Amino acid sequence: MINKRANNRMMTRLSIFAAGMFGFGFLLVPFYEKICEVTGVNNLIKPAVAVVNTQVDVSRWVSMEFDANAHGLNWEFKPVQRTMKVHPGEMVQVEYDVTNKGDRATVGQAIPSYGPNHAGPFVRKLECFCFKQQLLQAGETKRMPVQFVLDGGLPADLNTITLSYTFFEVQGASLKPTKADGVNS
Amino acid sequence: MEAVNTHADHGHHDRGHDDHDHKPTGLKRWLMSTNHKDIGTMYLWFSFFMFIVGGIMALVIRSELFQPGLQIVKPEFFNSMTTYHGLIMVFGAIMPAFVGFANWLIPMQIGAADMAFPRMNNLSFWLLPPAAFLLIGAQFAPGGGAGVGWTLYAPLSTQAGPAMDLTIFAIHILGMSSIMGSINIITTLLNMRAPGMALMKMPMFCWTWLITAYLLVAVMPVLAGAVTMTLTDRHFGTHFFNAAGGGDPVLYQHIFWFFGHPEVYIIAIPAFGVVSQVIPAFSRKPLFGYASMVYATASIAILSFMVWAHHMYTAGMPVQAQLYFMYATVLIAVPTGVKVFNWVATMWRGSLTFETPMLFAIGFLFLFTLGGFTGLVLSITPVDVQLHDTYYVVAHFHYVMVAGALFSAFAGIYFWLPKWTGRMYDEKLGRIHFWLSLVFFNLTFFVQHFLGLAGMPRRIPDYALQFAEFNAISSVGAFGFGFSQLLFLYIVIKTITSGEKAPDRPWEGADSLEWTHLPSPAPFHSFVEPPVIK
Numbered sequence: 001m002i003n004k005r006a007n008n009r010m011m012t013r014l015s016i017f018a019a020g021m022f023g024f025g026f027l028l029v030p031f032y033e034k035i036c037e038v039t040g041v042n043n044l045i046k047p048a049v050a051v052v053n054t055q056v057d058v059s060r061w062v063s064m065e066f067d068a069n070a071h072g073l074n075w076e077f078k079p080v081q082r083t084m085k086v087h088p089g090e091m092v093q094v095e096y097d098v099t100n101k102g103d104r105a106t107v108g109q110a111i112p113s114y115g116p117n118h119a120g121p122f123v124r125k126l127e128c129f130c131f132k133q134q135l136l137q138a139g140e141t142k143r144m145p146v147q148f149v150l151d152g153g154l155p156a157d158l159n160t161i162t163l164s165y166t167f168f169e170v171q172g173a174s175l176k177p178t179k180a181d182g183v184n185s
Numbered sequence: 186m187e188a189v190n191t192h193a194d195h196g197h198h199d200r201g202h203d204d205h206d207h208k209p210t211g212l213k214r215w216l217m218s219t220n221h222k223d224i225g226t227m228y229l230w231f232s233f234f235m236f237i238v239g240g241i242m243a244l245v246i247r248s249e250l251f252q253p254g255l256q257i258v259k260p261e262f263f264n265s266m267t268t269y270h271g272l273i274m275v276f277g278a279i280m281p282a283f284v285g286f287a288n289w290l291i292p293m294q295i296g297a298a299d300m301a302f303p304r305m306n307n308l309s310f311w312l313l314p315p316a317a318f319l320l321i322g323a324q325f326a327p328g329g330g331a332g333v334g335w336t337l338y339a340p341l342s343t344q345a346g347p348a349m350d351l352t353i354f355a356i357h358i359l360g361m362s363s364i365m366g367s368i369n370i371i372t373t374l375l376n377m378r379a380p381g382m383a384l385m386k387m388p389m390f391c392w393t394w395l396i397t398a399y400l401l402v403a404v405m406p407v408l409a410g411a412v413t414m415t416l417t418d419r420h421f422g423t424h425f426f427n428a429a430g431g432g433d434p435v436l437y438q439h440i441f442w443f444f445g446h447p448e449v450y451i452i453a454i455p456a457f458g459v460v461s462q463v464i465p466a467f468s469r470k471p472l473f474g475y476a477s478m479v480y481a482t483a484s485i486a487i488l489s490f491m492v493w494a495h496h497m498y499t500a501g502m503p504v505q506a507q508l509y510f511m512y513a514t515v516l517i518a519v520p521t522g523v524k525v526f527n528w529v530a531t532m533w534r535g536s537l538t539f540e541t542p543m544l545f546a547i548g549f550l551f552l553f554t555l556g557g558f559t560g561l562v563l564s565i566t567p568v569d570v571q572l573h574d575t576y577y578v579v580a581h582f583h584y585v586m587v588a589g590a591l592f593s594a595f596a597g598i599y600f601w602l603p604k605w606t607g608r609m610y611d612e613k614l615g616r617i618h619f620w621l622s623l624v625f626f627n628l629t630f631f632v633q634h635f636l637g638l639a640g641m642p643r644r645i646p647d648y649a650l651q652f653a654e655f656n657a658i659s660s661v662g663a664f665g666f667g668f669s670q671l672l673f674l675y676i677v678i679k680t681i682t683s684g685e686k687a688p689d690r691p692w693e694g695a696d697s698l699e700w701t702h703l704p705s706p707a708p709f710h711s712f713v714e715p716p717v718i719k
Contacts, residue, residue, distance in 0.1 A: 007376050021404070025410025025411060117501065169429065
C-alpha cells in the first residue's frame with residue numbers, strides 16, 4: 001500500500017505543523033508578558049499605582065532592610081542607610097550610592113527582589129532608579145533615590161522586609177550620555 | 186522503494202521468502218540502511234549503549250551519596266553527572282528504545298512492507314550518534330559539563346560554560362531526529378495499513394505510537410525553541426530570560442514544561458502500548474476494553490498539554506492558577522486509572538503463565554501504579570510545596586521512568602526477541618534478570634521516598650547525617666541494579682548466538698500479524714504483498 005503522493009502530502013503537513021510549533025514556542029514569550037501584565041504578577045520595574053488609603057498606621061512598625069549587589073559588572077553599589085523602621089502607609093525615601101569602578105562606560109539595570117518573596121506586592125515603589133537603565137561613565141558616582149509606601153494590607157506576621165537590588169549589565173545598550181536618564185526599559 | 190518493487194515482481198509469498206532475501210552486507214548494510222528492521226535494531230543497540238553510559242553516571246552519583254560528606258567527586262562534576270544522567274536516559278536511552286520498537290513492529294503489525302520514508306528513517310537514526318557524541322563530549326569542555334540539571338533552567342544555563350552550547354546543539358539534533366521519526370511513524374500508520382486494517386483494529390502498540398508521535402511533533406519544536414532562546418541569550422544579546430533586559434527566567438520554566446509534561450507521556454505511552462500487547466498474550470484473552478484504552482490514551486495525551494505548571498508550584502504563581510493546575514493534574518488519574526483497571530481486567534480469569542515478558546509486565550503494572558500514586562501526592566499543591574526538589578520527587582519519577590518505561594521495554598524485548606532473532610532467550614536467566622531488577626530497583630528507589638519525606642534535597646552531593654542509612658541502602662541497590670543489566674546483555678547475546686530455535690508463534694496468546702503471518706525470524710522484507718485481514 002504505497003501511495004507516494006499521499007505520503008508526501010502527509011509529510012508536508014506534519015512538517016508545517018512542527019515548524020508552527022517552533023514558532024508557537026516563541027509566541028509564548030509575548031503571551032507570557034501579556035498575562036503577567038494583566039494579572040500584575042512580575043511588576044518589578046514599573047511604578048506602582050498610587051496607594052488609595054494613605055492613612056499612616058502609626059500603631060505598627062515594620063523594619064526594612066536594604067541590600068545591594070552588582071552581578072557581572074564592576075560597580076560598587078550600596079545603600080546609604082542599611083536598615084530603617086517604617087510605619088505602613090508612610091512615604092519613605094531612601095538612597096543608594098553607585099560607582100562605576102571599571103574603565104569603561106556601562107549601562108546597568110537594577111532588579112529588585114524581596115525577602116520574603118510574598119512581601120513584594122506590598123512594597124509600592126513610586127519612584128525608583130530601577131525604573132530606568134542607568135548609564136555610568138568610567139569612575140562616575142551617582143546617588144539614586146527610591147521612594148516607596150508600605151501597603152496597609154501588609155500581613156500582620158510580616159515584621160521585617162528585605163528589599164534587595166541587583167545591578168545587571170545591559171549589553172548592547174546605547175552609551176550616549178544624552179539618553180542616560182531617558183533610556184526606558 | 187526499489188527493493189519493494191523488485192520483490193513484488195517476484196510475486197512470492199512471504200513465508201520462506203527469506204532464503205533468497207538479498208540484504209546488503211558489511212558496514213554499508215547499517216550505514217545506508219533503509220530497512221525498518223535493521224534501523225530498529227540499530228535504535229535498540231544505540232539505546233542500550235546510552236543506557237549503560239547514563240547508568241555509569243547514575244552510579245557516580247550513588248557512589249558519592251553512599252556516605253555523607255564529599256569523598257569521590259567534586260560538586261561541579263556531581264552536578265554535571267545529574268544533568269547528563271537525566272538527558273542521556275531520557276533522550277538517549279528510553280526514547281530511542283521505543284522508537285526502535287516502533288521501527289521493528291509498526292510495519293509488521295499493520296501489514297506494511299516498510300516505513301513510509303525509509304531514507305528519512307535512516308537519517309533519523311544516524312542523527313543520534315552525533316548528538317550522543319556532543320552530550321558525552323560536553324564533559325570535556327573547558328569548565329566541565331554543564332551542571333544545570335536536565336531541565337536546563339535559566340539563569341544558570343544562560344551563565345554556564347561552553348559545555349552548555351554543546352548540550353543545546355545535542356538537543357537540537359535529538360529534536361530533529363525525533364520529529365522526523367514521528368512524521369515517519371504517523372504517515373506509516375495513517376497511509377500504509379494493509380487493506381482491512383481499520384484504525385480501530387490496529388494493535389494497541391500502534392495506537393499508542395500514533396498518539397505519541399503526535400505529541401512529539403507538537404512539543405519537540407517547543408523545546409528546540411526554548412534552547413534556541415537560551416542560546417541567543419548566551420551569545421547574541423537577546424533578553425528572553427535575562428531580567429536585566431526585561432526578560433524573565435521563570436518564562437523558561439513555562440516554555441520548558443510546556444514541552445516537559447507531554448514528554449513524560451511521550452516516554453510512558455509507548456510503554457503502555459508494549460504492556461498492552463504482552464498482558465493479553467500471557468493471559469490468553471483479548472485486551473479488555475480496547476476502545477476505552479484508545480480513548481484513555483488520547484485523553485492522557487490531550488490533558489498532558491494543560492498541566493505543565495504543576496512542575497513549578499514554587500516558582501511563584503497566583504493561588505487560582507495553582508488550584509487550576511492541581512485539579513487538572515488530578516484529572517489525569519482518571520484515564521490512567523482506566524488503563525490500569527483494563528490491564529487488571531485483562532488478566533482477570535485469564536489462563537495466566539508467567540514467562541519473563543509477563544513478569545516484567547506485571548512488575549510494570551505494580552510499580553508504575555505506585556509511581557502514579559506518588560505523582561498524585563505531588564500534584565496536591567500544599568504537599569508539593571513541602572516536597573518540591575526533594576528525593577520524594579526523585580523516587581516518584583524513577584518509579585514511572587524505570588519501573589514504568591524501562592521494565593516495559595524489557596518486557597517487550599523478551600516478548601519479541603524470538604520474532605526478531607528466530608531464537609528463544611534463556612527463560613531461567615530471564616526470570617533471574619527480572620527478580621534481580623525488581624529487588625534492586627526497589628532497594629534503590631523505595632527508600633528515597635523516606636529521604637524525601639524527611640527533607641533531603643535532590644541534586645546536592647552532600648547531605649545531613651540523619652540521611653546516611655537510607656542513602657547507603659539506595660547506593661547498594663543502585664549498584665545491584667546496574668550489574669543486573671549486564672546479565673541482560675549476556676542473555677540477549679546468548680539468545681542471538683546460541684538460543685534455541687524459536688517457533689513462528691512461541692506465545693500462543695499473541696495474535697498480532699507479526700506472530701500469525703510471519704515466520705521467526707521475521708524475513709528481511711516482510712509483507713511485500715499486503716496480507717489479507719478479516
